[in-house]
Amino acid sequence: MSHQIEEAGAGISSATVSRLPAYLRALVDLVSLELSSVSSDRLAEHTGTNPATVRRDLASLGIVGTRGLGYDVRYLIHEIGLLLGVSEDWPVAIVGIGNLGRALANYSGLSARGFPVRALVDVDDDLVGTRVGELIVEHLDRLEQVVREHGIGVGIIATPGNQAQAVADRLVSAGVASLLNFTETALVVPDSVEVRRVDLATELQILSFYQRRTIAARAGTGVPLVP
Amino acid sequence: MSHQIEEAGAGISSATVSRLPAYLRALVDLVSLELSSVSSDRLAEHTGTNPATVRRDLASLGIVGTRGLGYDVRYLIHEIGLLLGVSEDWPVAIVGIGNLGRALANYSGLSARGFPVRALVDVDDDLVGTRVGELIVEHLDRLEQVVREHGIGVGIIATPGNQAQAVADRLVSAGVASLLNFTETALVVPDSVEVRRVDLATELQILSFYQRRTIAARAGTGVPLVP
């Protein structure tokens, strides 16, 4: 059964994958309301998308509903949870223990989501050997050993942008399959490696673009910034 | 001149806007190499996109190049910088001073990017009145006054997900034009308000999806996780 879904996996678009977390959250809400089945209409409403998109997404996961009734909530939770690996743990290493890396190292949300932080790595000799939370910072020279020793599957890159690619290369060749990139650098990696980027600086600049336009528009139409 | 661009602004797609920060970064790199002009080919290479996309993006900004020569680097930096408001400051309030909000409050990158944090707001009476960095935490009840007093233009929401919408509603009606949403909740706001979402939990779950697939594939083909 799980295997069926894994095979169907080949046809799952990245757009679908990015909606899975929202589906799962909506479903967990629904089950706490004692709902046993849900229509694509309702699920779409809860996730801010379109019923046809929901049906298409679920079909691509190999999940079938019942005409006239909808989808079984618990079955959906089980299958989507399986796909998202909610019950599995992926050991994490954070590379770059500056302002941001330190915040991430102390962020309980990571292990709460199945990503226990098992190692902290930096290149700064003053930092190496110091304790951050429960861990001792290791030297970048030991990156490959660290990955091996802790079975690291996910690398979080919080270095300065100009070092991100070099770190990524080493993580990848050490066998790390997933990277979470907090730098502004667009990483180049083999197809088999998945990179997600969380780029605060870029988000802020995009926000700034719209901010300028909105303020200009409000000024133009006489709408006060603060009513 | 700036006005020309502002008018052309109506036709700038969100996809184009999201590429502007990368263009700006690449251009700053190029100018430090003493390059005075750049072709769409080269700019595309530096930003990981396609030359035709670069030309189309720049045309939509009202920026023209010179056939046979390319685009003037300093002019590009000036115009894109203007659009992204790099020389302007947008005062920020952070709502929700938990683990994440505290990290953001201490994150120097915000003011470095033109987003000085001017106020911290929380609902917890034990937290209100305490100092975080240079600021004293204010009570959520005073949110509207805080926005007015500090001329807050950008709200960062780092509350629990179930309170995010209520906080957003109050920020919007107080006149805040941009929101940076760190919760898993999809906010509903008027069209005139821009929301960017930075959702670590969702990114991690998406990463987990690909992580499971990659590990399964490697196991299947006998490629070791750690070579």
Added chain:
DNA sequence: TAGATTGTTAATCGATTAACAATC
């Protein structure tokens, strides 16, 4: 002029969504 590169058209692509027959 010859070579380079833009600006823009038209083709292509991928994702979304309306619509509806199938069927519970």
Added chain:
DNA sequence: TAGATTGTTAATCGATTAACAATC
């Protein structure tokens, strides 16, 4: 059976990109 809802086709949409005439 009547009403509800799926599963899927076909239309639509928006964005990307190849191609090439215009032109520096």
